[in-house]
Amino acid sequence: MTNQSASAAAPADQYVLTLSCPDKQGIVHAVSSYLFMTGCNIEDSQQFGDHDTGLFFMRVHFSAEAPVTVEKLRASFAAVGDSFHMDWQIHRADEKMRILLMVSKFGHCLNDLLFRARIGALPVEIAGVVSNHTDFEELVGSYNIPFHHIPVTKDTKPEAEAQLLELVREERVELVVLARYMQVLSDDLCKQLSGRIINIHHSFLPSFKGAKPYHQAHARGVKLIGATAHYVTADLDEGPIIEQEVERVGHGVTPDQLVAIGRDVECQALARAVKWHAERRILLNGRRTVVFA
Numbered sequence: 001m002t003n004q005s006a007s008a009a010a011p012a013d014q015y016v017l018t019l020s021c022p023d024k025q026g027i028v029h030a031v032s033s034y035l036f037m038t039g040c041n042i043e044d045s046q047q048f049g050d051h052d053t054g055l056f057f058m059r060v061h062f063s064a065e066a067p068v069t070v071e072k073l074r075a076s077f078a079a080v081g082d083s084f085h086m087d088w089q090i091h092r093a094d095e096k097m098r099i100l101l102m103v104s105k106f107g108h109c110l111n112d113l114l115f116r117a118r119i120g121a122l123p124v125e126i127a128g129v130v131s132n133h134t135d136f137e138e139l140v141g142s143y144n145i146p147f148h149h150i151p152v153t154k155d156t157k158p159e160a161e162a163q164l165l166e167l168v169r170e171e172r173v174e175l176v177v178l179a180r181y182m183q184v185l186s187d188d189l190c191k192q193l194s195g196r197i198i199n200i201h202h203s204f205l206p207s208f209k210g211a212k213p214y215h216q217a218h219a220r221g222v223k224l225i226g227a228t229a230h231y232v233t234a235d236l237d238e239g240p241i242i243e244q245e246v247e248r249v250g251h252g253v254t255p256d257q258l259v260a261i262g263r264d265v266e267c268q269a270l271a272r273a274v275k276w277h278a279e280r281r282i283l284l285n286g287r288r289t290v291v292f293a
């Protein structure tokens, strides 16, 4: 028996590179060659070429040991990015994304996300919860998370949104999650946080946009109800869809029963969307998304 006393080397740091660019030959070769020459090891790589838009999308999870750093990677990859006119990002994969949750009067999605984050099922750090009501102040406080009551009326909406933006900046928030937050966000706010606000709409879009979708669905006599997690844009409930979930319903259900059945469906769709965004698995493809789940 040989005495093997290999000193435990420090684990390699984990990174994620995401990119989109006009499709052409050589992209994967250029990226993999760069990573090899930089001393990185590819752990997982996914790519998609969209023939409709002529765009190419890629997500690479790779590891690297010191002295490689995210700053050095960003500086040295720029030449590759420029040569293919890439829209690209490199991030540490082992850092939790700071997110802000927003809620109004229905707290099931908020409750679900708080618990999933607490048990480590979501790679996120909840920097705070914002609500235009005070119903969930005690629940949020039980998780030792800051609660921000920001009431909203038609006249105070600009000031309320200014407070929200200040909070996003102060708390270094990367993602805002509308967990049944029932206020229409201004065009300006949607533009400033483009691609960084996810909403859960309680219908299988594009059916039943706007208010009371379960009542619309009941009136239509649907046999499936659903929920849609999407990025928020100025066009209400028209943003790029990230994830959808459905549930079968019978002919005798009431609107209130649809609301109850829909709670779990909404939680599932929203939690998946938040997890994928936090893991940088979603790339915007015009009005659609590419999800490397």
Ligand SMILES: Nc1nc2c(c(=O)[nH]1)N[C@@H](CN(C=O)c1ccc(C(=O)N[C@@H](CCC(=O)O)C(=O)O)cc1)CN2
Pocket: 178, 181, 182, 183, 184, 185, 186, 187, 190, 199, 200, 201, 202, 210, 211, 231, 232, 233, 234, 235, 236, 237, 238, 239
């Ligand atoms: N600019 C956007 N804002 C919001 C979006 C969006 O896609 N773009 N999604 C909504 C969520 N939503 C449906 O999922 C929704 C929320 C609110 C309303 C609405 O009519 N709200 C009234 C006030 C209602 C109240 O006070 O209870 C309003 O804002 O005047 C419709 C749909 C979130 N925001």
